[in-house]
Amino acid sequence: MVQRITEETFETWKHLRMNKSSFFLPEQGSTIAPDVDSLFYFIFTAAAIIFLIVVITMALLVWRYRRRSQEAGLTPGKDHNLKLELLWTIIPTILVLITFVWGFKTYLKMNVVPRDAIEIKVTGKKWMWIFDYPNGTNSLNELIVPAHRPIKLLLSSEDVIHSFYVPGFRIKMDVLPNRYNVTWFEAAGEGEYDLFCAEYCGTGHSRMLGKVRVLEENEWNKWLEEGALKVNENMPLPELGKLLTEKKACNTCHTHDGSPLVGPTFWNLFGHTVELSDGSTVVVDENYIRQSILDPMSQVVAGYNPVMPTFKGLLRERELDALIAYIKTLKAEDK
Ligand code: CUA
Numbered sequence: 398m399v400q401r402i403t404e405e406t407f408e409t410w411k412h413l414r415m416n417k418s419s420f421f422l423p424e425q426g427s428t429i430a431p432d433v434d435s436l437f438y439f440i441f442t443a444a445a446i447i448f449l450i451v452v453i454t455m456a457l458l459v460w461r462y463r464r465r466s467q468e469a470g471l472t473p474g475k476d477h478n479l480k481l482e483l484l485w486t487i488i489p490t491i492l493v494l495i496t497f498v499w500g501f502k503t504y505l506k507m508n509v510v511p512r513d514a515i516e517i518k519v520t521g522k523k524w525m526w527i528f529d530y531p532n533g534t535n536s537l538n539e540l541i542v543p544a545h546r547p548i549k550l551l552l553s554s555e556d557v558i559h560s561f562y563v564p565g566f567r568i569k570m571d572v573l574p575n576r577y578n579v580t581w582f583e584a585a586g587e588g589e590y591d592l593f594c595a596e597y598c599g600t601g602h603s604r605m606l607g608k609v610r611v612l613e614e615n616e617w618n619k620w621l622e623e624g625a626l627k628v629n630e631n632m633p634l635p636e637l638g639k640l641l642t643e644k645k646a647c648n649t650c651h652t653h654d655g656s657p658l659v660g661p662t663f664w665n666l667f668g669h670t671v672e673l674s675d676g677s678t679v680v681v682d683e684n685y686i687r688q689s690i691l692d693p694m695s696q697v698v699a700g701y702n703p704v705m706p707t708f709k710g711l712l713r714e715r716e717l718d719a720l721i722a723y724i725k726t727l728k729a730e731d732k
Contacts, residue, residue, distance in 0.1 A: 426565035426590050426611070428583040432503045433567040439499070443492055507568070510581045514549035517542070521552070521559035521572035524601030525640070526592065532621055537640055538607040540592065543617035544584045552578045560596035563609055569595055584611040634715075638723025641716055650705070653727050660705060661698050667725045672699040686721050 421441075422434055464471075517540070518529040529535045542548050552561055552572045559572040561580070565588075570580040592607035612620060632640075642648050642663070650659035661671070670680050674697045679685055689696055690712065693705035712720070 423564050424588075424590075425567075426563075426585055426588060426609075427567060428585055429503070429507055430565070430567045430585070432506065436496070436499055436503055440496060443496075447489075507580075510549045510579060511547040511583075514547035514581055515543070516549045516551060519550050519552040519561060519572065521554040521556075521561070521594070521598075521605075522643070523556050523599055524594070524605040525643070526561075526594075526605070526607045530621060534621055538592075540607065540609045541617065541620055542584055542609065542611055543614040544587050544611045546614065547581055547583045549579065549581045552580065557598045558596050559594045559598050559605065562593045562595035563590055564593070565590035566609070571596065584609075587611050587613055632719075634719045634722035635726045636719075636723075637716070638719035638721070641712075641720055642723065647720070660701055663724050663727050665728050667728060673697060674699050674701075674703070683721050686724060687717055690717060690720065 419434075422437070425431055425434060516531060519540070520527040520529070526538050526540070527535060528537075528540045530541075550561070550570070552570055553576065554572045554574045556574060558574070560569060561572050562569040563582070566582045566584070568580055568582050570578050572578065588611050590609040590611070592609050594602060594605035596602075598605065642651070642653070647663075651661065651663050652658050653663045655662050655664040666681050667686075668681060670678050672678050676699075679696060685696065689705075694703050697703045
């Protein structure tokens with residue numbers, strides 16, 4: 398019975414709420430969004446109607462049974478009304494059951510990943526999002542997906558708890574260290590949606606923002622082939638370089654604040670002369686940095702172990718330029 402009522406209410410409300418965005422909720426960007434929204438509006442409307450009934454009745458009763466004069470005495474007490482009690486027990490019970498069945502169905506829909514979903518690895522990290530696609534391409538802070546295809550997200554964190562939140566898709570999932578979480582969505586059409594971190598994760602939390610870009614499937618395939626090249630196209634070189642030092646894990650061995658680690662620091666490096674392990678000296682310029690990234694063993698700085706892996710084939714030209722540009726910015730202010 399409840400099942401049937403739920404079905405019917407659900408269908409009616411779903412069709413009522415097919416518009417794009419509303420006063421309360423952002424644009425419906427995923428296939429699950431209409432389900433979530435219609436349930437929200439159902440609960441909201443029921444609550445609003447109950448609120449009005451309770452408040453209006455209360456006001457009327459207060460008015461009707463107010464004490465009219467000093468001599469009038471008290472209104473006789475009323476202790477039982479079977480009809481009323483049945484009414485306010487049965488109606489809320491039905492409402493709660495509808496909400497439960499409806500909510501549970503939507504919950505299942507949101508949590509059972511379709512078999513043919515494309516899996517994308519999401520890594521949260523202070524303070525950025527890294528996306529790894531099936532073919533090995535990756536992107537930073539911008540998730541690129543095809544429209545009308547289920548996308549499975551496998552989420553984990555490299556440090557603290559983050560939370561992956563795309564209001565337009567009505568999905569939010571915790572991103573935990575040492576553990577994988579899963580969520581999925583299917584974008585209802587092409588467009589761009591905001592991505593937020595919804596768990597306070599430190600100083601950069603409010604800047605841990607991203608975008609979800611939904612492309613037409615062929616375009617997405619083309620993008621995958623070209624890789625993340627376009628994603629970083631508009632980013633200034635030094636900024637991209639800075640991101641790359643984290644993304645490519647340069648910062649595991651090189652600091653940018655002057656302290657030595659496994660390798661020399663990037664701080665105040667550019668333009669200075671360094672001594673190499675073979676006793677010769679070299680000025681750190683664009684060519685030296687480039688060669689050190691692509692062929693690290695050729696010019697090892699004295700006092701450091703030759704342990705750096707080559708990044709040949711792992712960095713695009715523009716990414717090399719970006720790293721060089723970033724290292725150039727790491728210098729003391731001219732006095
Ligand atoms: Cu990551 Cu807040």
